[in-house]
Amino acid sequence: MPSELSTDIVIVGAGVAGLWLNARLRALGYSTVLVENARLGGGQTFKAQGIIHGGAKYALHGALTGASEAIADMPRRWREALAGDGELDLSGVRLLSEAHYLWSPGTLAGNLTSFFASKAVRGRVDQVKGEQLPPALQDRAFKGKVYRLAELVVDVPSLVARLAELAGDGLLAGERIEPLNDQGRLAGLIVDGRAIRAQRVVLSAGEGTQALLTALGIEQPAMQRRPLHMVLAKGANLKPLYAHCLGGGPKPRITVTTHPGADGQWVWYLGGEIAEAEGVAREPAQQIAAAQKEIAHLLPWVDQSQMRWATLRVNRAEPAQSGLVRPDNAFLADQPGLLVGWPTKLALAPDFADRVIGALQRDGISPHTHAPLPELPKPALATPVWDELLP
Secondary structure, three states: OOOEEEOOEEEEOOOHHHHHHHHHHHHOOOOEEEEEOOOEOOOOHHHOOOEEOOOHHHHOOOOOOHHHHHOOOHHHHHHHHHOOOOOOOOOOOOEEEOOEEEEEOOOOOHHHHHHHHOOOOOOOEEEEOHHHOOHHHOOOOOOOEEEEEOOEEEOHHHHHHHHHHHOHHHEEEOOOEEEEEEOOEEEEEEEOOEEEEOOEEEEOOHHHHHHHHHHOOOOOOOEEEEEEEEEEEEOOOOOOOOEEEEOOOOOEEEEEEEEEOOOOOEEEEEEHHHHOHHHHHOOHHHHHHHHHHHHHHHOOOOOOOOOEEEEEEEEEEEEOOHHHOOOOOOEEEEEOOEEEEEOOOHHHHHHHHHHHHHHHHHOOOOOOOOOOOOOOOOOOEOOOHHHHHOO
């Protein structure tokens, strides 16, 4: 590989945010190099549940919020891309479920009654019964209510694989990243000793962004890590379920998504309130016991005797917020020659790309003509966490 390359934009971090942005920029005619120091999607992306939220779960107390409005248009944009008619061609990406569901195990609490009456969910929620229920809830013992959301669930590994195809020749595996300065300004990056000159550098490396900022000698923006303690369950008797189980509070009691294991068995991936504060404080065995108790209470017909369990600690990397609260939408900050951001949720990758493209256009950064890139060492695709933990 030559000791110096030239491109329009160099992006660091090949999770869904960096990959989506990279594909958008290439579609607009920009030359790009996307650098990853590990495996594609191997950070926060492959630990996501794959839900393309439309904001309903952020309005469970019955009122519109900044988060519910910011994310409301994401399902439409993703559906168009998955159909091959959107801002990216994601046709061929596996869709795990056409809808996500809200599931009430009993009578609705008062605050949930106001939720279903609010304009936050009009046109986004329909009650389903009988054969319309998710397969895991089609049991005669089920007595709750289920509502279909105008959302969807994607298979993250196939999504990352497709976005990697759209990256073309611009993917680069690189471990050591340093600033390339020219007359006191950032003019690109030095990756494993090789210079990459660029009009702008974009950091979208999730939890790794803080270390990159330190390497570049930059203190802001500050990053927070919001911890989760997720639970995985695998068994031949499991049936697909993609749903938020409603509790009495403003957050889902438990969020279940279902993913295909390499051996053909389904894996339930459990998040929601069980994975937050109390779940984070539990040791893995305690967290598994808590999840088993929840499943036994909410889905007593599910045979747990042959199920295998594991837990996964995840840090949601985000811009620092007071009280570690979750940001409403994608975040982007400017530094000289540099853009730094976090999508904050997988579903908001298009919003993150919008913000970067808007900043480039604002600054007059347009595509230039560059020499073709040489053959670069490529990062490999990550392994799904359920196949690592429950092979």
